[in-house]
Amino acid sequence: DAGVIQSPRHEVTEMGQEVTLRCKPISGHDYLFWYRQTMMRGLELLIYFNNNVPIDDSGMPEDRFSAKMPNASFSTLKIQPSEPRDSAVYFCASSKSTGLPEAFFGQGTRLTVV
Amino acid sequence: GNSVTQMEGPVTLSEEAFLTINCTYTATGYPSLFWYVQYPGEGLQLLLKATKADDKGSNKGFEATYRKETTSFHLEKGSVQVSDSAVYFCALNTGFQKLVFGTGTRLLVSP
DSSP: OOOOOEEEEEEOTTTTEEEEEEOOOOOOOOOEEEEEEEEEEEEEEEEETTTTTEEOOOOOTTEEEEEEEEETTTEEESSSOOGGGGGEEEEEEEEOSSSSSOOOOOOOOEEEEE | OOOEEEOOOOOEEETTTTTEEOOEEESOOEEEEEEEOOOTTTTEEEEEEEOTTOOEEEEEHHHHHHHHTTTTTOOEESSSOOOGGGEEEEEEEESSOOOEEOOOHHHHEEE
């Protein structure tokens, strides 16, 4: 299996622009997580889905952030409008509901908002 | 609530030194415990895990023992290598799929 695939790996955008991050989970995994990592705040869980349904979005920082999972093999995290303080590495992870919650992480998207 | 506390880094060691990274937790119920590792420029990878008290997880020379009496899951390695330089995250799970991570501890190993 190719693992969790995220795109793009790097994104540089201007403040105010819309940014869309993409994730393809491992086939057969029914949980999908979006995390944000910064030096100041460490690793934060933003939102997670089970069977394409959002379960907990309490970590989403504000209304500028939204996430969707239209099917089992694709999810997006959108920031509109973006701000410099959104600069971070965004990780997607997936896991199966059977067995231990061993999350498999993608390589992340490094977002820089200038 | 559920939380994980890790020692602050960076931890700086010479090659072949003994490593300990402390991790303690607070949780309701009986959590499963994990150590993840993040190499530069990459995502987190599961390093080892333990599901109940006194279990010892091990992988790649790293070990950690689930200590319920001290609510701890300290990571150890007898002889570190330069290639072990990374950030190490302790995490717990209490029965749902969501993992709670610590803040991470950076390990720097010099030749």
